[in-house]
Amino acid sequence: MPGDNAHGRQETEEExxxxxxxxxxxxxxxxxxxxxxxxxxxxxxxxxxxFTDLSATDRNIYVVxxxxxxxxxxxxxxxxxxxxxxxxxxxxxxxxxxxxxxxxLGLGLLLCTMALALLLILRVALHNSLALWLVGAMVIWFCVxxxxxxxxxxxxx
Numbered sequence: 001m002p003g004d005n006a007h008g009r010q011e012t013e014e015e016x017x018x019x020x021x022x023x024x025x026x027x028x029x030x031x032x033x034x035x036x037x038x039x040x041x042x043x044x045x046x047x048x049x050x051f052t053d054l055s056a057t058d059r060n061i062y063v064v065x066x067x068x069x070x071x072x073x074x075x076x077x078x079x080x081x082x083x084x085x086x087x088x089x090x091x092x093x094x095x096x097x098x099x100x101x102x103x104x105l106g107l108g109l110l111l112c113t114m115a116l117a118l119l120l121i122l123r124v125a126l127h128n129s130l131a132l133w134l135v136g137a138m139v140i141w142f143c144v145x146x147x148x149x150x151x152x153x154x155x156x157x
Contacts, residue, residue: 017092024079024099031103032076035110039069042117058123065116072113075106107146115139 011019042065045051054062079099086095115135122131 013093017096020096021083021092021099024096024103028076028079028103031106031110035069035072035076035106035113038113038117039066039073042066042069054124058120061116061120061123065113065120068109068113068116072106072109075102075109078102078106111139111142111146114142 009016042062045062051059051062079102082099082102083095115138118138119131119135122134125131
């Protein structure tokens with residue numbers, strides 16, 4: 001039976017789940033494309049001649065970055081698998097809820113991946129502590145864009 005929600009929409013739980021799933025898919029398309037490109041580039045770094053010139057610290061940063069990239073890829077592709085394996089089982093609201101959680105986890109992991117990739121690149125490019133300050137500034141920027149602004153808008157509503 002259709003009901004009112006806070007936004008005045010007249011939709012059933014299933015209709016809301018369908019709408020939210022469509023919205024989530026659009027968001028995932030953007031995030032997945034970026035993550036897959038970033039992860040692909042990360043995988044090629046180890047095969048570059050200069051990789052052997054990296055310090056042990058930079059190689060460790062690289063390994064951690066690749067692991068975060070893999071975890072990000074898993075979290076952002078996870079909703080697709082979740083939906084495919086649960087399709088037709090009348091679990092759409094549950095699927096949307098957990099797919100949304102995986103997406104948020106993926107965004108957090110993407111933040112870590114981006115920060116580590118920037119750290120590695122800037123350490124190699126600058127050879128000084130400015131790299132940490134620049135990465136810190138970018139992490140703050142990502143947090144503002146990805147988490148603070150939406151939280152502020154939600155709180156304001």
